[in-house]
Amino acid sequence: MSPTTDQTAPTNVTEVLERLDELIGTLPKRLDQCAAFTRRHLHLIAVSTVSDMAREAGVAPSVYMRFCQALGFSGYSEMQALFRVQYTAFRPAYDERIATLRPEMEGGPGALLAEFAEAGHKSLMSLANTVTSEGLGAIAQGMAAAPLLHLVGMRRAFAVVSNMSYMLGKLEVPAVLHSDTGRLGGPGVVGAGQAVFAATFSPFSQETLDFARLAKERGALVYGLSDVEDCPLAEFADGLLIARENEVAGFRSLNxxxxxxxxxxxxxxALQEGN
Amino acid sequence: MSPTTDQTAPTNVTEVLERLDELIGTLPKRLDQCAAFTRRHLHLIAVSTVSDMAREAGVAPSVYMRFCQALGFSGYSEMQALFRVQYTAFRPAYDERIATLRPEMEGGPGALLAEFAEAGHKSLMSLANTVTSEGLGAIAQGMAAAPLLHLVGMRRAFAVVSNMSYMLGKLEVPAVLHSDTGRLGGPGVVGAGQAVFAATFSPFSQETLDFARLAKERGALVYGLSDVEDCPLAEFADGLLIARENEVAGFRSLNxxxxxxxxxxxxxxALQEGN
DNA sequence: TCGCAAATGGAATAAATGTTCCATATGGTC
DNA sequence: GACCATATGGAACATTTATTCCATTTGCGA
Structure with a gap:
């Protein structure tokens, strides 16, 4: 049937990977190119044409075709089908509008995930309503100008500030993450002219609010993130961002x-880079 | 030019979503069906044909065609292209990240935020593509059945596991967060029959991989989260979730x-509640 | 109830994509 | 250096998919 191989075709992505690893190195130059490229860009198959894949891999379409056959498929279409089913297999039970968690669990975790994804879309869309470019710009400038940044956030807000801490580190922006673990450095370490970024969602963390207020009294710039406008931070903060998260049965993600x-x-x- | 609308075509997923929400309810029955279905299954567009979408939405292909035009596109292909680019965009080199950012910064931080929101929409969409309801369900059951959960994740993955830790705590599910801070408990504390959830994104954290592998050898169930299929965890994990994050100039959020x-x-x- | 405008679905057509074939090129062996 | 087996890429062909057209249906206002 297939001229280049009598091996049976892989039936899932894992098998494709196995077969790829098995073949890489043993194939003719151009086919090897296909294998190497494909190995690194598996996710492109579902949305690309043979010509696309061939071009990106640097070979002629007919070569890529033969590569598919070397993998055991009858052709590109068959291989592509394998990568497409996984996209269509997940049928969120979105269709039926479900109101509470228990019915959501009826549709399995897939329906639950679909609900959270939907909530995520909405959360992202509402960002445009609560944040202005000027507000964000002013905060970015204030923080970029500070010699040292302090990040505070407890409970649900901790993931937010710890992620900021990681990213700021990668960008080589001096920042300290104040977690309540072991009570390392309190607001006492914040110096005048430095900046604090405090994140707290309702119900607000008293510790975070206290930290921010004390830092403010010590002459620091205080910026904040919350989920509602009437967060106590608004009273004294130099800038406050609002990110409202849609919820699913009372649970909120952090999109x-x-x-x-x-x-x-x-x-x-980007601002610091420019300096 | 286009008979059903003189509106200009959306140029990104966010705009499609907005236009959809704007249109739903105002369209003729069949077109409304298309809009409703599409709103819930955005992720299928990239990998489906018009007939697929039409069939799933319960309309004739020509109707779906007109729906695309009502959205402002010239046809299905143009709309599909919009949903396909996200997969084909290649990531720029690390060093050039801030540099490639310049164009986005031109529009101020608001434009930057819009870019990240757009990337978020795309990430959420592709979630439905990389995760199956069964896979997620199996992992949820395995983890719910374990007497104790161990969470591991470094760097970018740390925010993910620390957030899980917080939520599990709220749900009164016994869980331990293993951070590398001060080298608290290594894999030695993991007992047979317990479960480990390890999150690591490429380039993978050797520490996380080692932790997971040792735990596995000690008889624990190992589940994982990564951003690519060929994560080393796949070799020995009992279940692996894939969440691919779209990026903006090389920076990725965690939607x-x-x-x-x-x-x-x-x-x-929910599963533990049931027990 | 009739007439009209809009919507609908099926069938025809156009475009694109996948697949195969074959002439040419390449590399290894005697 | 000639021969053979294999690899390669372009071009022809076949198939699938997108798009348009039009006859029929539907729903609304007179």
Whole structure:
């Protein structure tokens, strides 16, 4: 049937990978090129044409065709089908509009995930409503100008500030993450002229609010992130960002918060780069 | 030019979403069907034909065609192209990240935020493509059945596991967060029958991989989260989730990862509740 | 109930994509 | 250096998929 191989075709992505690893090195130059490229860009198959793949791999379409056959497929279409099913296999039970968690669990974890994804889309869309370019820009500038940044956030907000801490580190922007683990450095270490970024969602963390207020009294610039406008931080902060997260049966992810803070950190990085 | 609308075509997923929400309810029955279905299955567009989408939406292909035009596109192909680019965009080199950012910074931090929001939408969409309901369900069950959960993740993955840790705590599910801070408990504390959830994104953290492998050898169940299929965890893990994050000038947020793990944690909580 | 405008679905057509074939090139062996 | 087996890429062909057209249906206002 297939001229180049009598091996049976892989039936899932794992098998494709196995076969790829098995073949790489043993194939003719151009086919090896296909294998190497494909190995690194498996995810492109589902959305590309043979010509696309061939071009990116640097070979002629007919070569890529033969490569598919060497893998055991009848042709590109068959291989592509394998990579496409995984996209279509996941059928979120989105269709039926479900209101509470228990019915959501009826549809299995897939339906639950679909609900959270949907909530994520909405959260991201509402970001545009609560954040202005000027507000974000002012905060980015304030933070970029500070010689040292302090990040505070407890509980749900901790993931947000710890992620900021990681990214700022990568960008080589001096920042300290104040976690409540072992009570390392409190607000006492914040110096005048430095900047604090405090994140707290309702119900607000008293510790975070206290830290921010004390830092402010010590002459630091205080910026904040919250999920509602009437966060106590608003009273004294030099800038406050709002990221409202849509919830699923009372549970909230952090899509808007992380997207907003990621953009903020990158903006800070870009500003510092410019200096 | 286009008979059904003189509106200009959306240029990104965010705009498609907005236009969809704007249009739903105002369109004729069949077109509304298309809009409703498409709103819930955005992720299918990249890998489906018009007939596929039309069939799933319960309309004739020509109707779906007109729906694309009502959205402002010239046809299905043009719309599909919009959903395909996200997969084909290649990542720029690390060093050039800030440099490639310049164009985005031109529009101020607001434009940057919009870029990250757009990337977030795409990440959430592709989540439905890399995760199956069964896979997620199996992992949720395995983790719910374990007497103790261990969470491991360094660097970019740390925010993910620390958020899981927080949520699991709220749900009163016994879990230990292993951070590398001060080298608290290594894999030695993991007992047979317990479960480990290890998150690591490429380039993978050797520490996380080692932890997971040792735990596996000690008889624990190992589940993982990564951003690519060929993560070393795949070799020995009992279950692996994939969350691919779209990037902006080389920077990635954590939308897909957090949404996925949030759904996972809630599923675990619901399963334990049932016991 | 009739007439009209809009919507609908099926069938025809156009475009693109996948696949195969074959002439030419390449590399190894005697 | 000639021969043979194998690899390669372009061009022809076949198939699938997108798009348009049009006859029929539907729903609304007179």
């Amino acid at each position: 808007a918060s992380l997207t907003l803070t990621t953009a903020l950190v990158v903006a800070i990085g | 897909a990862s957090l949404t996925l793990t949030t759904a996972l944690v809630v599923a675990i909580g």
